[in-house]
Amino acid sequence: MLLGVREVVAGYGKKTVLHRISLEVGEEEIVAMIGHNGAGKTTLLRTIFGVLHPREGEIHYRGARIDGRRSALNVRDGIAFVPQGHGVFPDLSVLENLELGAHTVQKAEVADRLEAVYSLFPILGERHRQQAGTLSGGQQQMLALGMALVLRPQLLLLDEPSLGLAPFLVQRVLEAVVEINRRFKTTILLVEQNVRQALQVARRVYVIKVGQVVYTGAPESLAQMQKLWQLF
Amino acid sequence: MRKWIAFITALLGLGAIPAYGAETYKIGAILAMTGPGAYYGRVMSRGPLLAIEEINAKGGIDGMKLELVIEDHKSGQPKEGVSAINKLVNIDKVPFILTSYSAPTLAAYPIAAEHKVLMLNGGGWSPDLVGKAYLFNNRMVGSYLGQVIAEHVFRRGARKLAMIYRNDPSGITVRDHVRPFWEKLGGTVVATEVHELGATDYAAQLAKIKAARPDAVATWSYGKDLGFIVKQARDIGITVPLVGIDWTPDGQAVAGAAMEGYEYASDYLDPDSKEPWTARFIQDYKKKYGEAPDFYAANYYEGVYILAELIKEVKQKGGTPQSGDQLRQALLAKRKFASVYGGTITFNDDGTSAKPVAIFEVKGGKPTVKTLVK
Amino acid sequence: MLELFAQLTVNGLVSGSLFALLAISFGVILGTTRTFHFAHGIVYTAAAYGAYAFAEGLSLPLWLGVVLAVVIAVLLGVGIEVFVYQPLRRLYASPLTVLIASLGVLIIVENAIAIFFSTDAKIISGFPSRLIVLGGVAFTTLHLSTVLVSWALFFILLLYLYGTKTGKAMRGVATSPEMAEIVGIDTRRVFVGAFAIGSALAAPAAILYTLDKGATPDMGVTAVLMAAIAVIVGGVGSLPGAALGGMMIGLARNWGIWLVPSEWQSAIAFGILLLVILFRPTGLFGVKLRKAEV
Structure with a gap:
């Protein structure tokens, strides 16, 4: 358990x-x-x-x-938590969001984990510079999931x-x-x-x-x- | 039995003899002991304290010792001046007060007049201090000094004058006296700027003054304010002569090298004087306080000696020296007193006095006498 | 006339740079912690008097006095956060209560400084300032240093916030404290960091001002008011906005005296604030503050 x-x-x-x-x-x-x-x-x-x-x-x-x-x-x-309604930092870029998601992760591991997120959600990789608040609802949800994922x-x-x-x-x-x-x-x-x-x-x-x-x-x-x- | 009566009578007789020498004469002082003008309070209290020390060391005046009671008007607040004089008059019951700064003096004056207490001002220079029955000034009035220095720069060729003055009665009245005086001489006033007491940022006023392209800039300000004005004037590229009616070591410290060449008209205390009393005063003051006295210290020192003279005069005529009214009568009768500046000081009916005045120039961080007036 | 305009512009750029530095020092704290840290004014004043006490009172070299002044500012700013604001936040105090507490701290410390040092202006010597004249415009090497130092610090701050992990975390907390909690950022520590940085930036501003115009116990009130106006005009949450707001105020104050008597200088800044609030309440680059969610 x-x-x-x-x-x-x-x-x-x-x-x-x-x-x-x-x-x-x-x-x-x-x-x-x-x-x-x-x-x-x-x-x-x-x-x-x-x-x-x-x-x-x-x-x-x-x-x-x-x-x-x-x-x-x-x-x-x-333990990672994805809150209701697109838990992202709306004023920061997709990449910055993921970086903050990886705040507690060892620096050496971050690049790999970001890659894993991009492979699961390719759209995040395409738009990694875009401001998170301007993504569509679905994309924001993927980003929120991605932010939790970088924590493995x-x-x-x-x-x-x-x-x-x-x-x-x-x-x-x-x-x-x-x-x-x-x-x-x-x-x-x-x-x-x-x-x-x-x-x-x-x-x-x-x-x-x-x-x-x-x-x-x-x-x-x-x-x-x-x-x-x-x-x- | 008779021996006992004689002994007891002798004892009673002894008790009837008045105690010798316990009487003190209190003098009041209302000075700037705290606030931006604390420098003045410091030197203005040192002068009288030195004078009292000298007089008391010689046994006082006919055995009566002098005592100074100092009150604080917090660098010129009229409210504080009133509180100060109320205390001095009602609690200490002084008949004579050394006062300073125009605003608190003017506020306190009605109480002095009511209680017939004689005031002597050695610091303030507002023309409003003139023409009051119980107020005399052994300090030259600001508007007079302003005219002296204005005439000085006019004679050197300046025709366009810029003024910056302190926003209170002393600054305003100098502005109001010098402006028509300058125009009557044939010049024009190209800029007039004002500032608050204690302000440290003069960039705005000086920028405007600079743009008006004056031949000379006059400052009706003093203390540290003057220092900031002079320094910032040079920092903003004003190269024409700067003149005024005051200078203090405090202001010098603020302005530093910028003060070189600044000229001002003021009561004239010659630091190198050969006059016996002047030289001795300067020497004793230096010894006691570690620095040379300025004319403010000298004015208040002199004030105590003037009072001593008045006390002697009143006593000689059989009066009570504790009466401010009688002190005043004595002053009007005598008029002329020895001045620590050298020579004599003569008081006029309207409370002004005639004393040596000079134009000083700051060289190497110290004022040097340029020319003597009157 | 052109000469006056040029001189006023130079004056405006210099004082604008100082206001910009003040604005970002205040803005870092306000943006990150949502606290209207009015007492920032007294951190500013304390830094000035600290430098004065060390450089003039104890005759230490100026650079050492500056370093110690920064230390004092940081200790005081962080101290206020830990001992005043943190307890109030735990008790769910309203923003008004926090503002009043902040004001209280400012007044108490200002009076303490006035009693201890007396109210006459204190100057710090030891900065050899030379006059520079270009065309008809004059300024000093101190003024030049003010501009350079202010903008250098601004860029260093931006580098920190956009280039380092802890800096990005601070931006995260500023934009959404709730999300910061979710990704595991220790928001309490970030708050302390914001106060430390903001206070540290206020110190050089205070010292540069004192070298030019002396320190008085009430200098902090005007400083924090101008900083707050600059931040609001530029938009809360945007540091470039705050810096720009500071420059605008500096320039406006100086150009303004062309039109209005010099006694009205301070009113100009409030006039700008009024215009901005009426027509663009979130400020020029404002980021809307989000309410707590999750």
């Missing part, structure tokens, strides 16, 4: 969003979290990453507790990677996710609104409702899928 979340309570100010939620992610798995808006999926990702700290509960990563730590330490230990993370947290993208781009992104997991053996925990897309890539699914897990499993049969729809 790479990541373990146990009975975590977290929220913003007076509002509690996660009510003693628990889940697990195994090495090299692709796990999806689905659920309504406001169910707490993004909050959980942020709590795991460390920009939000839990009030109760524990988070374990590679056998050690990481809850309450500054996120920079988690980045150093191999062990655990990749994705918040709605297909949000706002045209259908063919969504395909591209999901294919990239699978490719990342295959090529780099990266464990992936992603949040998705769209159940169908989530099921395309994920082997296991957590259904989150009002800050708790209400279902987990790898739905193989249609009947199970229907049950899923009901819960959702």
Whole structure:
């Protein structure tokens, strides 16, 4: 087990969003979290990453507790986070974005990793001088993924990677996710609104409702899928 | 029994004899002890302190010792001048005050007049200080000095004059006196610029003055301000003569080499004087304070000796020297006093006085006498 | 007339360069940390008085006085960040509270300097300044040095921000602190770095000014106001904009006295600010500040 979340309570100010939620992610798995808006999926990702700290509960990563730590330490230990809605530095160029993504990477390794990103997303290589804010939505999302990739993370947290993208781009992104997991053996925990897309890539699914897990499993049969729809 | 009565009577008799020599005569001073003009407060207090030390060492005036009470008007704030005189008059009950700077003196004057306290100014040069019953000046008035130096440059051939002056009564009145004076001589004023006390950036004013192409530039400013003006004038390429009515070592330090050739009209204290009192004063001041006195120190030193004379006069006539009114009458009666400049100083009815004045030129960082006036 | 214009232009270029240096020193801090560091004015003043105390008071060589003044400025600027702004940020203080605290620090330290050194202008000697006259225009070697030093420092700063890893990280934090957190940049350390750099740049500006026109305890207030105006005019987040804003103010102040009495010099800068705010609020090269996301 790479990541373990146990009975975590977290929220913003007076509002509690996660009510003693628990889940697990195994090495090299692709796990999806689905659920309504406001169910707490993004909050959980942020709590795991460390920009939000839990009030109760524990988070374990590679056998050690990481809850309450500054996120920079988690980045150093191999956790990358791609936030919702094109997490890029809009005023900087594509190359500068990737360089900042590689901020914690050893100088000697950076060139190789950039090459790997360009091979996965050639359009980034073509436009490496372009200001990130002027890229299309899909390109920005690829850039955001690229920025996480340069870290060669062990655990990749994705918040709605297909949000706002045209259908063919969504395909591209999901294919990239699978490719990342295959090529780099990266464990992936992603949040998705769209159940169908989530099921395309994920082997296991957590259904989150009002800050708790209400279902987990790898739905193989249609009947199970229907049950899923009901819960959702 | 009779022996006891005699003994007790003798004891009582002893008690009736007044204590000898404990009486002190307090003199007030309102000076610039803090702020941009702190230099003046320093030298203006040193003069009187030296004079009092000398007088008290000789036993005081008929056994009465002098004491100086110094108050601070913070480099010329009228409000502070009023606070100062209130304290001196109500708490220290001084009949005589050495005052400085035009603005606080003018603010404090009504209180002096009301309580009949005699004021002697050795520093301020505003023409507004003239014509006040309880105020006398042993310092030459600025407008007079301005005219002296203006005439000096006119006689050397200058016809176009630029002026820069300090934005307060002393600067403004000099401007208002010299301008018509210069025009009556036959010259024109090509630029008039103003500055605030304590300002250090004169680039704007000097650029305008330079563009007006004057034959000479006159500064009605003093202290460090003068130093900055002179330095920046040379730095901006103004090569014509710079003249004024003041010079201090503080300003010299700021201007450095730029001050060479600067000329000014001022009360004339000849540092190489052979007059016995002048030479002795300069020597004693140097010994006590480690540097030569300027004429400000001399004015205030002289002020104490003038007061000493007045006290003697009043006592001789059987009056009370603690009365400012009687001191004033004595001054108007006597008029002429020995001056530490050499010779005598004569007071006029309107409070002005006649004293040696000279035009100085700065050579090698020090003022040297160029010509004597009057 | 042409001669006056030429002289005013030269004056404007010199003081504009100094304002440009001041503007980028303030802009680095504002752009990176979003803090309106009004107390930057007193870091400026402290550097001037530090140089004065070492070079004149202790009679150390001028270059040593300069180095020590930079040290003092950095210590003071970083100290204010660590002991005043960091605690306020932890408590989620409003920008107004931070501004008032900053103003408070400025006033307290300014008064301390006035009490300790007294309020008359202090000069630093030891810079041999010669007069240069070209055509009808005059300036000194000190003025020339001011222009050279200011622009050299500007380019060094740009080299740092665009050519080094930590410099790029600082730009990242400036443009999006949230994204900086996500890529693992230690934003707290970057903030301290911004204050250190900004304060270090204020020191030479203060010393160059003092060598020319002396130091007074209130010099910092005007300096930080002009710096802030330059940054706003040039656009927050753009250092070239800030430098240009500084040059504009320097030139405008000098050309302006052609038309208005010299007492109105300071008002000219505020006039420009008003125009810019009315017609182009983000400044000439402004980058819109983004709200916190993620």
